[in-house]
Amino acid sequence: MRPVPSGSPGDVVAELCPGGPMLLRGVSAVRDEHGELHEATRPVVAVCMCGRSQRQPWCDGTHKAVRSTRRG
Amino acid sequence: MRCPHPRGPLSTMVRGSLLRHAELDLDAFTRRADAVPRAHVLRDGDVQLALWTLYELHFRGFEDVSADLEWDPLLLGARGVLECLLERDLRRRTVERVQGALDADGPVAERIFDMVAADDGPRLAAYLHREATAAQVVEFLRERTVFHLKESDPQSLVLARLEGRAKTALAELLYDEFGGGRPERLHASMFADSLVGAGLESSYGAYLDEVSGTTLAVNNAMSLFALHRRLRGAAMGHFAAFEATSSVPSRKIAAGIRRVGLPEVVAAYFDEHVEADAVHEQLAVRTICATMVEEAPGLEADVFLGVATCLLLDGLAGGELLERWRASGSSDGPVEQVAS
Numbered sequence: 001m002r003p004v005p006s007g008s009p010g011d012v013v014a015e016l017c018p019g020g021p022m023l024l025r026g027v028s029a030v031r032d033e034h035g036e037l038h039e040a041t042r043p044v045v046a047v048c049m050c051g052r053s054q055r056q057p058w059c060d061g062t063h064k065a066v067r068s069t070r071r072g
Numbered sequence: 073m074r075c076p077h078p079r080g081p082l083s084t085m086v087r088g089s090l091l092r093h094a095e096l097d098l099d100a101f102t103r104r105a106d107a108v109p110r111a112h113v114l115r116d117g118d119v120q121l122a123l124w125t126l127y128e129l130h131f132r133g134f135e136d137v138s139a140d141l142e143w144d145p146l147l148l149g150a151r152g153v154l155e156c157l158l159e160r161d162l163r164r165r166t167v168e169r170v171q172g173a174l175d176a177d178g179p180v181a182e183r184i185f186d187m188v189a190a191d192d193g194p195r196l197a198a199y200l201h202r203e204a205t206a207a208q209v210v211e212f213l214r215e216r217t218v219f220h221l222k223e224s225d226p227q228s229l230v231l232a233r234l235e236g237r238a239k240t241a242l243a244e245l246l247y248d249e250f251g252g253g254r255p256e257r258l259h260a261s262m263f264a265d266s267l268v269g270a271g272l273e274s275s276y277g278a279y280l281d282e283v284s285g286t287t288l289a290v291n292n293a294m295s296l297f298a299l300h301r302r303l304r305g306a307a308m309g310h311f312a313a314f315e316a317t318s319s320v321p322s323r324k325i326a327a328g329i330r331r332v333g334l335p336e337v338v339a340a341y342f343d344e345h346v347e348a349d350a351v352h353e354q355l356a357v358r359t360i361c362a363t364m365v366e367e368a369p370g371l372e373a374d375v376f377l378g379v380a381t382c383l384l385l386d387g388l389a390g391g392e393l394l395e396r397w398r399a400s401g402s403s404d405g406p407v408e409q410v411a412s
Contacts, residue, residue: 017354018182025244042248046351054323059350061319064189 021046021059032057073277075134076125079285080118082154086125089147090137096146098153105153113161113289114388120288123154124218124280127295131225132276155296162293166380173376180372181362184309187379188316193387194394197321197328206332208397210270212325213338214279215287215393220263220341221276222291224249226298230307234364241359242308245315245352259348262341269337286392290385297378305371308364309378312356317386318349 015023024030025044029037038057046059053060075091078084081104089096108119128134129142141147173183200209224246231242251257264274273279297307326342365372 017358020354021350023351023354042252042348042351044244044248044351044355046347046354055347058347059319060323060346061350061353064185064320 016049017046020063021049023047030057073128073132073134073275073280074136076121076277076280078118079121080116082118082122083125086122086147086150089144089150090125090129090134090141092138096150098146098149101150102153105157108157110161110164113157114165114385115285115289115392117285117288119154119157120285120292123151123158123292124288124295126151126154127292127299130295130299131222155300158289158292158296162381162384163377165384166377169380169383170373170376173379174373179362180365180375181358184312184357184361184375184379185316187376187383188313191317191383191387193383194391196390196394197324199394199397200328201324201331202328204328204332204397206334209329209332209334210272212393213267213270213272215283215389217263217267217272217279218277218283218287218291219294221260221274223259223263225260226291226294227307227311229298230304233301233304234308234360236363236367238308238360238363238367241355241363245355245360248348248352259341259344262344266338266341269335284389284392286385286389290389293381293385297381303374303378305361305364305368305374306378306381308356308360309375309380310382311378312353312361312375313379313382314386315349315352315356317382319346319353322346322349 012024012026015025017023023044023046024040027040027045029039030045030047031037047057048055048059048063050063050066052062052066054062075087076083078087082101085094085096085101085104088094105119108116113119125134126147129137129147133139133142169187173187176183176186178186196212200212204212227242228246228250231239231246234242247253249259251259251261255261267274294307294310297303297310322342322345326339326346329339329342330336361375365375
């Protein structure tokens with residue numbers, strides 16, 4: 001992964017992890033597909049991208065089970 | 073915390089020196105250490121407690137030990153003797169996993185995740201989730217006090233040794249571990265709240281005298297890697313594997329805590345780690361470890377050594393607990409009855 005160019009202090013840069021979640025730095029909340037707002041309580045949050053997390057919209061590591069199934 | 077009770081000749085010599093009863097005889101100490109059978113090093117309570125005690129001089133120290141002794145040459149010499157035993161044993165036991173990762177293709181981050189995925193260690197979290205009694209869950213919490221009450225402290229020592237992107241990522245991760253500016257969210261404080269909720273002592277070192285040698289070894293490996301700049305790759309590999317084996321098990325442990333009816337505050341610590349460590353594992357594996365290896369390819373083998381060490385020791389510590397519960401179950405009837 002190459003370093004992302006740094007923007008102004010207010011910029012939010014999303015980082016997609018291969019086979020894993022999307023990391024978001026400095027967001028105050030994430031709105032899910034039902035319109036519900038989930039407060040971000042830490043400086044970096046991981047948003048589920050595999051759809052299997054039991055803590056939507058946050059990643060809970062479940063993608064690893066998906067990954068090991070895929071890898072046989 | 074006071075200087076812990078000794079468990080054998082080595083920890084007796086360390087304690088005697090710390091309490092200024094007798095100057096440490098380094099030759100005698102070395103001979104004693106050399107006599108420890110190699111196969112026993114990781115679970116030898118005497119070796120591991122002696123080393124843990126010497127390391128603790130660099131963290132919180134002991135109320136009955138002079139702070140001046142942190143850099144005492146004889147004590148550092150004794151620490152070096154035990155570190156040599158520990159590092160040699162860790163390298164010996166992880167050589168196949170490390171070589172396998174070095175020989176594998178693909179990006180470093182994927183190889184770390186593959187090492188974690190390939191680990192077939194004992195299923196402690198699954199047992200806590202579905203089968204453990206309340207007493208066994210509490211016993212698990214007691215063993216974990218040694219680590220969680222100083223959570224991430226060893227790794228914080230590595231920050232000054234990193235540069236650029238890896239340093240930024242470690243700082244970001246540690247900021248979260250250390251509460252993100254809120255003392256009540258310090259992970260160590262949250263664990264202390266869990267302990268109180270479970271009816272346990274939450275003071276630092278409260279259960280030191282009863283935890284196993286292997287549990288102490290888990291913690292000593294972190295201090296070994298963190299206190300030596302040459303082992304910074306192993307320190308971060310270990311941290312990465314630790315974070316990458318936390319999220320899913322934490323979810324199971326939290327569910328197990330609720331199943332046996334312990335208060336919500338006990339589960340809260342593990343709930344926090346489900347989401348926190350899903351972030352931390354990405355930072356530690358991809359941004360810290362992969363960047364370190366990209367910038368200094370010579371660190372690759374040590375990063376894998378750290379990963380393999382974490383998996384090895386977690387497996388040994390988890391297996392030991394399960395075995396203890398199984399043994400008490402087989403001798404005295406069903407585990408559930410014995411431990412209740």
